[in-house]
Amino acid sequence: MANGMLAAGQTLVTEAGEQVTVAELFGSGGQGEVYRVRTPHGDRAVKWYYPQLADARQRQILEGLIHHGWGDDRFLWPQTVVMDPSASYPGFGYLMDVRPQRFHDLPALFRRDASVAATTLRTLVAAALHTVEAYFTLHSKGIAYRDINWGNIFFDPTTGDVLVCDNDNAVVDGEAAAVAGTMDFMAPELVRGDKGAQPGIQTDLHSLAVLLFLLLMNHHPLDGAQALKIRCMDEAAKRKMYGTHPLFIYDPADTGNRPVPGEHPTVIATWGALPKILRDLFVQTFTRGLDTPSMRVRESQWRDALSRVLDAITICASCGRQNMTQPDGPAPDCWKCGNTVLLPPKLEVVTGRGALRTRRGIRLDPQARVYAHHLVDDPERHDFTAVVGEMTEHPQQRGRFGLTNRSTLQWTVRRDDGTVQEVGPGRTVALRPGLLLEFGGGTEAEVHA
Template sequence: MNGMLAAGQTLVTEEGEKVTVAELFGSGGQGEVYRVRTRNGDRAAKWYYPQLADTRQRRILDGLIDRGWADDRFLWPRSIVTSPDSRVPGFGYLMDVRPDRFHGLPELFRRDPSVSATTVRTLVTAALHTVEAYRTLHSRGIAYRDINWGNVFFDPATGDVLICDNDNAVVEGEDAGVAGTMDFMAPELVRQEQGVQPGIQTDLHSLAVLLFLLLMNHHPLDGALALGIRCMDEPAKRKLYGTDPVFVYDPADARNRPVPGEQPTVIATWRALPKILQDLFVATFTRGLRNPGSRVRESQWRDALSRVLDAVTVCRSCGRQNMTEPDGPAPQCWKCGRTLVLPPLLTVTTGTGTLRTHRGIRLEPHARVYAHHLAHDPDRHDFTAVVGEVTEHPRQPGRFGLTNRTASAWTVRRDDGKVQDVLPGRTVGLRAGLLLEFGGGTEAVVRD
C-alpha cells in the first residue's frame, strides 16, 4: 500500500479489540487514513506521522473520545489504536467510514461531474447544515481550530454535510498546536498577534470564508490585490489575509474589487446573492476583520440561510433555481435575466406572546412545510420531517393545494369565514387569505 501500515497488519484498541488493516484510503497533513476490519464492520483508522504522535495529541484524543459524541454530522474519534508488537511506533484512532454519497468541496469548486446534481437549493442547504453543525460544536464550548474546505463533505443530492478531521477540536482555551489553514485563518492569527490563540471567535471567521466559497465559488479576500501578486508565497498571503485584508465587496474600500474578465464568477454570484446574505458577509469581512467581536454568529447565519432557502424560486422561463430576498420584490433570473414570477407566500407564525416568530415559505410546486417551520427556535433543520407538501390537482393542471402529510388534522379558515378540517392525506386548495392552524399555537396564512 506504500503507507506506514501494511495490509493485514493488526492494530489493537484501548479496549483490547483487535482490528485488521485492509487498505490505504489516502493521506493528509497529519497522517494517513486506512480502511480497517473490525468485529462490528469496516471502520476508518487515522494513523499519525511519527513526529505528530505526541503526548499533546494523545491527550486531545482522550478528551474527544471521553465525550462520546454521537452527532451524525461528525466523524468523531471512537477509540485510540496502537500496534500491539510496537512494530510501528505511534498511534491513531478509529472513526466511522465516510459514506460514498459525500463529496469534498474541492470537487464542487472545480465543477467535477460527480457533483453535477448540485443545485442552488442544495448549496444553501449545505451551507445551513454546516452552520448548524459548527453551532452545535461551539455551544459545547469546543473550538474546531481548522475550519477549511478539506474538512467538510456534502451530499450533492440532499445538501447533507459531514465534518471530518475532528481530532484537533478542543475545549475553548486549551492548546491544540494547530493554528489553521492560512487561507481560512482569522487575520489576528495570520499576523501572529501575541497572546492570540485559535478559538471560537477565530472559527467564526473561518466559517464565513467557507460559506463565501460555498455560495460564491471564490475567496472573499481574493480580488484585484490578489491578481496583482506575482508569487503567492507565504509573505504574500500574510499581507493578503493578515496585515492588509480587504473584502472584495467592502463598501468603503474598492481596492480589492473583483476584476471583470478575470474573476467573472464572483461578480455574477454576488449580484445574484440576496441582500440579507450580502449584509452578513460585509459585516464579517469589514468590521469583523478588525474586531473579532463583530463577526457574525452561527445563529445569524442559520436564520438568514433558512429564510433564503424558503424563498428559493424557479424561473418559469429557463427553469433555473434562484435565491431571492425573503419578503422582497421579484429579482431578475441569474441565468436568463427575466424577472421572476414569485409564487404565493405562506407566512407561518409560531411561539407565544412577544416571542412570536414569522417565517415565509414560497409555495413553489412540490414545496414542503417541515417540522422546523413550526418550531420557535429549532436547533436543527430536518428535511425528512415533512408536515405539508404543495401538490397539483390530479384533474386540473395548474391548480395547487397543500396536502397534509402528518397524522393529525389541520384546521383551515377561508376568507369567507368557513372553517373545515384537513385530515391526514387530504389537500386544501391554495388561495390568498387562507388561514391554516397546524396546532400547538402555530398558524399560517397564504398571501399573493
C-alpha cells in the same frame, strides 16, 4: 499497498484490547494517513499519525475528544485510540466510522465534477445551513474546531447533508493545540501572530464565514484585484493578503480589491444574485469583523438568514432555474435568463405565543414543502426528511397546486368568508390569499399573494 505507513494485514489494538486489521489505504493528509480496517463490528476507518506528530499533546487532545463521546451523525468523531501491539509501527491513531460514499468533498464542487452534478441551488444553500448548524452544535458545547476549511467538510449533492471530518484537532475553547488553522481560512489576528491571539470559537467564526463564501460564491472573499498584482503567492504574500492588509472584495468603503471583469466572472455573477440578507452578513464579518472579532457574524445569525433564504428560493417561470430571492423583498431578475422572476404566493407561518411570536415565510412554488422545523420557534436542527406538508398538483387541472397534509395530525382551515374545513392526513387544501391554516400547538399560517 500504496506506500502507506501501515501494511495490509497489520493488526492494531484498541485501548479496550480489541483487535482491528488494516485492509487498505484510503488516502493521506497533513497529519497522517487514513485506512480502512476490519473490526468485529464491521469496517471502520483508522487515522494513523505521522511519527513526528504523534506526540503526548496530540494523544491528550484525542483522549479528551473520545471522552466527550460525541454521538452527532454529522461528525466522524474519534471513537478510540489504536496502537500497534508489537511496537513495530511507532505512534498511534484513532478509530472512526467510514465516510459513506454519498458524501463528496467540496473541491469536487468547485471543480464542477460529474460526481456532484446533482447539486442544485436548494441543496447548496441547505449544505451551507447544515454546515453552520454542525459547528453551532460543537461551539455550544464549548469546543472550538480550530481548522475549519474546505477540506474538512463533505456534502451530499442530492440532499445537502454534510459530514465534518478531521475532528481530532478540536479542543475545549481556550486550550492549546498544535494546529492553528489553514492560512487561507485563518482569522487575521492569527495570521499576523498577534500577541495573545490563539485559535478558538471566535476565530472559528471567521473561518466559517470564509467557508460559506466559498460554498456560495466559489471564490475566496479576500481574493480580488490585489491578488492579481502578486507575482509569487508565497507565504509572505498570503500573510499580507489574509493578515496584515486583508480587504474584502466587496468592501463598500474601499473598492481597491474588487473582482476584475474577465478574471473573476463567477464571483461577480454570484454576488449579484445573492440576496441582501446574506450580502449584509458577509460585509459585516469581512469589514468590521476583520479587525474586531466580536463583530463577526454568529452561527445563529447565519442559520436564521440561510433558513429564510432557503424558504424563499423560487423557480424562474421562463427558464426553470432556481433563484435565491430576498425574503420579503421584490422579485429579482433571474441569474440565468435575465427575466424578472415571478414570485409565487407566500405562506407566512407564525409560531409561539404572545409578543414572542416568530414569523417565517415560505414561497409556495411547485417544489415547496413545510417541514417540522417550520412549526417550532427556534429549531435546533433543520431536518428536511420531516415533511409536514408539500405542494401537489391537481390531478385534473394542470398548473393548479394545493398543500397536501403529510403529517399525522389534522389541520383546520379558515377561509376569509368564515367557512371552516378540516384537512386530515393525506388530504389537500387549495391555497388562496387570505386563507388561514391552523397546524395545531398554537402554530398557524396565512397565505399572502
